[in-house]
Amino acid sequence: MDFYQVLQIIIPSMIALAAPLIFTSLGGVFSERAGVINIGLEGLMVIGAFTGIVFNLMFADVFGAWTPWLAVLAAMIAGLLFSILHAVACITFRADQTVSGVAINLLAVGLTMFLVKLIYDKGQTDRITETFPRIDVPLLSDIPFIGPIFFANGYYIVYIAILISFVVWYVLYKTPFGLRIRAVGEHPMAADTMGVNVTKIRYAAVLLSGAFGGIGGAIYATIFSNEFNHATINGQGFMAIAAMIFGKWHPIGAMGAALFFGLAQSLSIVGSSLPFFKDIPSVYLLIAPYVLTIIALTGFIGRADAPKASGQPYIKGKR
Template sequence: MSILQALEIIIPTALFVAAPLIFTALGGVFSERSGVVNIGLEGLMIIGAFVGIVFNLNFADVFGNLTPWLSIVAAMIAAALFALLHAVASITFKADQVVSGVAINFLALGLSLFLVKNIYEKGQTDRITISFNKMDVPFLSDIPIIGDIFFSGGYITSYIAILFAVIVWYVIYKTPFGLRLRAVGEHPMAADTMGINVTRMRYIGVLLSGAFAGIGGAVYATIIARDFSHATISGQGFMALAAVIFGKWHPLGAMGAALFFGLAQGLSIIGGTIPFLKDIPTVYLLILPYVLTILALTGFIGRADAPKALGTPYEKGKR
């Protein structure tokens, strides 16, 4: 097997595995840029995965090929509403944001498994029959070498995730909304004195994090897992949170980190089919992203400075 043939297998796999991480990491950027720590990304992905699969199973006969898209929309709304719990606890009631996020994770997993048991009378849902299909990007897939590697045999959600990363970068860094969001995450008192509603902006940031994490969970469940159980989402939310930190709270940086994590996960999935990787134990490929994240956080790959007000509840008039 030549290097080009190996890349034609590795890159599309990395892109489709990375897509859920990109969506969820973008949600984490919104929340943490507003100053709210969101450890609950894992739980929000779980809710998105659960709702996406259940919606797909119940409405596949009604909506046909539109079902996967509508499943994602339903998951996005459900996870955003679930994120509202975190927003109320951490913003309105000024609870510890880490504790609130951990509670969201436990609540999401427990609630979803309880509902699965009651609806399907077993520990997991049925498998979905309608999902996204692999595709070749028109025109781009015809480009010699590059087309076969990056634009052939992929899923549309991968390309949408990358497009969303660019859009989120533009929103956060090039629009008045993004300036206000960053302001309440850096210095909420100064933002308040300029007439910015700190509470509202933080609520928006957390709700957007829920919406994006819901999309990520639904994409993972409907494309990769194809059903929902206790192990459908098993650490992907924490990987997305690590991507936010690895990417230094920048949308494009988070996307790059998520792509790298996706590459590592993809290698662990298909490593046995690549001649020069089949002798490497899978566990080494799985731990590589975490090792590099630790190195990034300890300063070996540059400092990762969080928004200055991250994790600090804002009390009006109090320094």
């Protein structure tokens, strides 16, 4: 097996594994940039995964090949609705944002598993039949050398994830709405003084993070697990948070970090069948995203600083 063949195996799996991380970490970027810590991304992914799978199982006969796309849409809405809880607790009730996030995670797993047992009368759902097909991107996959590695044997939703991260960058850095999000996360009082409605912007940002987290969870469940059980989402949300930090709270950075973590994950899965990589114990690849994030935070690879006002509720008129 030569190096080129190895790349043909690793790269598509890396990009595919990165897609749910990209969406979810973009959600994290929205929320934290507006000053609301969202540890609950894991739980939002759980909600997304559950909704995606259940929708898929219920409507596969009706929508056929379109089912997974509509399932992702349903998951997006479910994630958005569920994140309202986090928004209300953190913004209106001034709850500790980390605590509320922990509660979101516990609630998501409890609620979805309760519903799974209620609907299916067992510990997991049935397996879905309609998943995203693997495709070769027309034209691009014909590019010599690069084409077969990056654009063959992939999923459309994965390329959409990468495109969306540029859209998010545009929104955050080139539109008034993005400027307001960033202002509210850095110095809410200054933003308030300039007439920005801090509460409204923060609500919007948290709901966006819920929508993105829901999408991420649905993609992960649809492509990789094909069913939903208590362990379907096992740390993906926290890894997305890691990607967001590793990417320094920047959409493109988060996307890059998610791709890198996707590489580590794909190596830990397919690595055992590849030359050279099979000699690395998979534990190193499994812990790499987490350890690297800690190292990034300590400043050895360029310091990562959180938005200034993250974690603090904004109370009007308080200095």
